[in-house]
Amino acid sequence: MTQSLLRRWILLLPLVSLVLALPHEALAAPGQPGILASLLKWTPLIFKGFLLNLLASVLSMALGTLFGAFLGLAQISPNRLVAKSAWAVTQFFRNAPWLVLLFYTVLLIPFEIGISGGVIPLPDTAKAILGLALPVMGNVSEIVRGAVQSVPSGQWESAQALAFTRRQTLWMIILPQCLKRMLPPWMNLYAVLTMATPLISIVGVEEAMTMTRAALAAENRSELLVPMYGMLLVWFYLYCAPIAAWTKRLEMRFGVKA
Amino acid sequence: MTWTADQPIVKIFDVHKSFGKTEVLKGVSMDVAAGEVVCIIGPSGSGKSTLLRCINALAVIDQGSVQVEGQEVHDPDLDQLALRRKVGMVFQQYNLFPHKTALQNVMMAPLHVLGEKRGDVEARARELMRKVRLAGKENHYPGELSGGQQQRVAIARSLAMRPDIMLFDEVTAALDPETVKEVLVTIRDLALEGMTCILVTHEMGFAREVADHVYFTDHGVIVEHGPPEILFSQPQDPRTKEFLSHVL
Numbered sequence: 001m002t003q004s005l006l007r008r009w010i011l012l013l014p015l016v017s018l019v020l021a022l023p024h025e026a027l028a029a030p031g032q033p034g035i036l037a038s039l040l041k042w043t044p045l046i047f048k049g050f051l052l053n054l055l056a057s058v059l060s061m062a063l064g065t066l067f068g069a070f071l072g073l074a075q076i077s078p079n080r081l082v083a084k085s086a087w088a089v090t091q092f093f094r095n096a097p098w099l100v101l102l103f104y105t106v107l108l109i110p111f112e113i114g115i116s117g118g119v120i121p122l123p124d125t126a127k128a129i130l131g132l133a134l135p136v137m138g139n140v141s142e143i144v145r146g147a148v149q150s151v152p153s154g155q156w157e158s159a160q161a162l163a164f165t166r167r168q169t170l171w172m173i174i175l176p177q178c179l180k181r182m183l184p185p186w187m188n189l190y191a192v193l194t195m196a197t198p199l200i201s202i203v204g205v206e207e208a209m210t211m212t213r214a215a216l217a218a219e220n221r222s223e224l225l226v227p228m229y230g231m232l233l234v235w236f237y238l239y240c241a242p243i244a245a246w247t248k249r250l251e252m253r254f255g256v257k258a
Numbered sequence: 259m260t261w262t263a264d265q266p267i268v269k270i271f272d273v274h275k276s277f278g279k280t281e282v283l284k285g286v287s288m289d290v291a292a293g294e295v296v297c298i299i300g301p302s303g304s305g306k307s308t309l310l311r312c313i314n315a316l317a318v319i320d321q322g323s324v325q326v327e328g329q330e331v332h333d334p335d336l337d338q339l340a341l342r343r344k345v346g347m348v349f350q351q352y353n354l355f356p357h358k359t360a361l362q363n364v365m366m367a368p369l370h371v372l373g374e375k376r377g378d379v380e381a382r383a384r385e386l387m388r389k390v391r392l393a394g395k396e397n398h399y400p401g402e403l404s405g406g407q408q409q410r411v412a413i414a415r416s417l418a419m420r421p422d423i424m425l426f427d428e429v430t431a432a433l434d435p436e437t438v439k440e441v442l443v444t445i446r447d448l449a450l451e452g453m454t455c456i457l458v459t460h461e462m463g464f465a466r467e468v469a470d471h472v473y474f475t476d477h478g479v480i481v482e483h484g485p486p487e488i489l490f491s492q493p494q495d496p497r498t499k500e501f502l503s504h505v506l
Binding site for chain 1: 340371
């Protein structure tokens, strides 16, 4: 099944590019390179930007997952103050628009920080990654909380009756059962995050979107607009769609098993 | 005050317990001697399971006293974990850890709670699996076992902690009729070996055969208690008579 799906996606790439490019091919003015030739010319540069999108998605996800895991565990803390605070933080970052969070982070964090004499520069890319990690953190926190609370209370009780401490129960008995439940929503979140990475172009990160716009500005040919953005769409689609499909399969598998 | 084996191993006195506005235990008292098998019977909602949970501090009492081996269970300074190492409990829904094999389920608590050596624990766990007649099922996951088999793994898991007292909370209520017997046989073996057992059960035949003492509870109080041959054949209280007429 994966094989055939994969083949379909690979076939889709040139097909979609062609469909998008063809009507415009005729529009290419005489004496200028064709649409496909122009796309190819800019592809290395835009693809480099695209790799930055992927890098940002991976780093934001890692950072957001780390913070979110802590926040999620804090949400189920027996200490009510800790639990309530963690809940409030989670809700705040889950319900904030990503773009606003991104601006806020970039503006709030200085461009460099001095630590014991030395100065650590904070490039916009790093700040943008942090900005995207915040909503990820909020969402991961909810994924963790939901998964832990979906484990039947009998598991806690029997562990208690066997004299496990709360910490042991959580780490040895509850969380291992949660991993499976957390994986599909976590992967889904990653796909959503990846699709949101072009947002960081707005704060000046030179990712695929910025590069595409730069290329278009350099070419200054309106017939290139649709094919170039189309190419970008296809790349994102090819990266994210398999993740979505895989997530669905995992969901089905775990759903059946549980 | 030090506890000696000639005193009751479990001493429950005037225990009250409410959930919100509902009082489920209204002054329950009960003494269990070491090595005794006690069955608690009664209609659903009469507070039987809650009473059992008060013994290993899974439920907190509002008033009264519960002593296990002379130690007050509801003393705020009590080491709850030490208490639970002495008191094993088996649940209606087995509650095995689904991500671990049967053998791992049995081994986990001795390894991580008691901190015993893996080799010793494994040998004991395998022995316990034989004892509950599940040799050969060591590497099966709970999901691959029948209800009766899972419940016997749960018993082995509890026994691996070498408890002094075993609590059984309606352990056959979720089982198919044909697997009830295999679980009851396991418990009977345990009782014959002299383990102190406190059971909440609907299996009247089993209570009659195995119990040293039977308590009948209704609406949060102990209505009547006595040796099974007397309680079952000559019940005194009309509520006991009525209940027994339905279940026997």
